[in-house]
């Protein structure tokens with residue numbers, strides 16, 4: 001039977017499935033329960049030094065449901081901030097989780113203001129709890145950017161480089177940088193993080209969105225005292241976008257572990273992230289909507305898929321589909337070459353008659 005454990009940054013993950021930062025890692029109780037259920041790793045809800053600045057609103061979630069029978073949730077919006085629980089309580093709980101589950105991987109998601117002393121303090125105090133790695137939240141798209149944090153940092157490669165450099169200066173454990181998808185070129189901040197010494201890249205955080213407008217009240221949702229703000233989109237609808245970001249980062253940063261996420265609910269979803277370069281796969285909305293117990297389906301499903309394709313280890317699958325991307329011009333050249341080989345004939349200019357005819361039609365059509 002296939003082995004689904006994997007070594008990443010010198011840390012042994014019993015399986016590549018990691019609960020992503022968010023409600024699934026909101027306190028020690030749920031973290032310990034999730035480890036017992038079989039999650040290989042957990043990234044805790046993002047913590048910061050001063051929770052008094054973190055004030056959440058209600059409601060803070062919105063759902064986009066399928067129009068078809070079953071009406072399952074296809075997209076999920078949140079305007080939730082980072083953890084509003086005190087830093088000292090978090091330190092005790094992280095130490096407690098690690099003591100109770102030494103063989104599972106606990107990653108501390110951290111976020112701070114744009115000051116080196118703040119990052120130094122949060123890193124030095126958090127790593128004393130025994131957590132295995134840090135994930136720098138440079139990507140929360142709502143609320144925090146108003147304080148010049150989260151995605152306000154992650155969308156600027158120079159700031160990403162500076163923060164990762166600070167983190168690496170004080171951290172004795174691996175540092176992953178979590179990327180925002182709300183940019184045009186995902187490679188730029190990822191490369192900046194890697195050049196500053198990041199040990200891994202996590203992608204993606206949520207995509208800025210508006211889940212809809214309530215057609216009775218004509219107010220945007222989620223509606224807080226009649227008003228709303230753009231929030232972060234997650235769940236199955238974002239998976240194709242997340243796969244593209246992971247692919248771009250995987251190709252741009254060979255050899256750097258990527259932790260992929262966005263809309264994963266099944267082993268089939270997860271395998272696609274692995275094939276596009278992720279070595280661990282994170283799940284947030286899938287666990288919120290379908291329950292933390294999906295971990296057994298994910299592990300069993302991955303073993304079955306590996307057996308079907310003849311893979312013995314997860315490492316063998318990582319990035320397996322990456323070589324099969326090309327530019328558009330590259331696809332055109334490959335297709336022309338294939339057609340040429342099939343037809344075995346070319347005209348004097350090296351173009352076949354069939355191509356000329358199609359090109360003319362498409363010019364007319366356009």
Ligand SMILES: Cc1cc2nc3c(=O)[nH]c(=O)nc-3n(C[C@H](O)[C@H](O)[C@H](O)COP(=O)(O)O)c2cc1C
Nearest residue numbers: 020021022046078204205234235262263283284285
């Ligand atoms: C309600 C909610 C809260 C979240 N909070 C955090 C957070 O505190 N820190 C963070 O880095 N990402 C946070 N995320 C983003 C997720 O970790 C993940 O990047 C994103 O939701 C995409 O994965 P998914 O489709 O599996 O949810 C949150 C997501 C949701 C839905």
